[in-house]
Amino acid sequence: MAPLKALVFDLDDTLYPEAAFVRSGFRAVARHLEAEAGLDPEPVFQRLWRAHLRGERGRLFDGLLAEHPGIQGGPGRLVEVYRAHAPAIRLFPGMDGLLDEARRRGLPLALISDGWLEAQRRKVEALGLASRFQAILLTDAWGRPFWKPHPRAFEEAARLLGAAPGSLVYVANNPAKDFQAPRALGWHTVRLEMPGQLPAEPVLQEADRRVQGVAALRALLLPH
Numbered sequence: 001m002a003p004l005k006a007l008v009f010d011l012d013d014t015l016y017p018e019a020a021f022v023r024s025g026f027r028a029v030a031r032h033l034e035a036e037a038g039l040d041p042e043p044v045f046q047r048l049w050r051a052h053l054r055g056e057r058g059r060l061f062d063g064l065l066a067e068h069p070g071i072q073g074g075p076g077r078l079v080e081v082y083r084a085h086a087p088a089i090r091l092f093p094g095m096d097g098l099l100d101e102a103r104r105r106g107l108p109l110a111l112i113s114d115g116w117l118e119a120q121r122r123k124v125e126a127l128g129l130a131s132r133f134q135a136i137l138l139t140d141a142w143g144r145p146f147w148k149p150h151p152r153a154f155e156e157a158a159r160l161l162g163a164a165p166g167s168l169v170y171v172a173n174n175p176a177k178d179f180q181a182p183r184a185l186g187w188h189t190v191r192l193e194m195p196g197q198l199p200a201e202p203v204l205q206e207a208d209r210r211v212q213g214v215a216a217l218r219a220l221l222l223p224h
Contacts, residue, residue: 001188001209005163007102007221008154008187010172011113011120013197016127020089021119022052028085029061029078037071055199083119087126092194094214099132101222110135110157112170114147114177135160149204151181158185171217176201183208192217 012018026048030041044064051060061075091099102109111133113120117140124130124138137153139146146152158168165186172178172191179189183205191207194214211217 001169001220002166004107004169004188004221005167006108006110006161006169008110008112008157008161008168008170008182010170010174010178011111011123012115013173013194014171014192015095015111015129016089016091016123017194017196018198019196021087021123023049024087024089025082025085026052027088029081032078032081033068033071037068039068083116084122087123089123089126091127092214094218098214098218098222101218103132105222108134108161108163110137110161112137112139112148112153112157114139117141148177149180151185154182154185154187169221171221172207173197174200175203175206177204179207180205190217190220 009015012021026045027041029048030039030044033039033044034041047064048060051063059075061078065071065075065078099109109132111124111129115138117138120138120140124136129136135157137157139148139150139153142152154170158165161168166188168182169188169190170178170182172189173193175191179191182189189207189209191210192214193210193212209220211220
């Protein structure tokens with residue numbers, strides 16, 4: 001890999017385990033239903049988590065509400081609670097050290113992430129990233145059409161970092177959307193594989209390199 005001038009990261013399942021956000025969100029929904037409807041929160045959480053592990057997506061709250069008619073707000077309200085809660089999440093082990101070492105070496109850091117804006121902002125806050133990253137680009141601020149693989153966030157990151165494409169690397173996890181735009185722009189790309197990541201979607205374009213674990217990523221990006 002050519003000498004790098006800046007490191008750019010994805011957020012979900014790259015800097016932290018996304019499953020932790022899902023669990024945290026289900027806990028928030030369970031607490032909400034306890035307060036609103038008197039439901040025992042632990043069975044509610046367990047039902048949602050088991051459904052998630054079975055791969056159920058999209059209408060996950062509908063089945064729960066069908067079992068408890070009369071709850072106000074419907075599934076839309078539960079989606080709001082899930083997205084707007086203050087998440088209990090932490091960086092992957094070793095990621096703190098990698099980010100700190102990059103800063104010690106004078107490498108600027110940027111973040112590019114999709115997802116509903118309020119939820120992504122709360123994740124950034126919970127992980128304390130605002131003080132560590134020179135640029136944080138949450139694509140939903142521009143609207144859903146600008147989510148990856150749209151190139152706008154990558155073009156903006158390169159401008160803000162003042163770095164040529166060949167000196168930038170994007171570290172992410174999802175070949176269905178993460179790597180097409182930066183590769184087309186001439187960036188380096190690395191797919192980080194971690195235990196417990198949510199299943200990858202069908203491949204649109206794979207990264208230039210694949211590494212397993214934060215230690216291997218650090219060795220690749222920050223060689224001695």
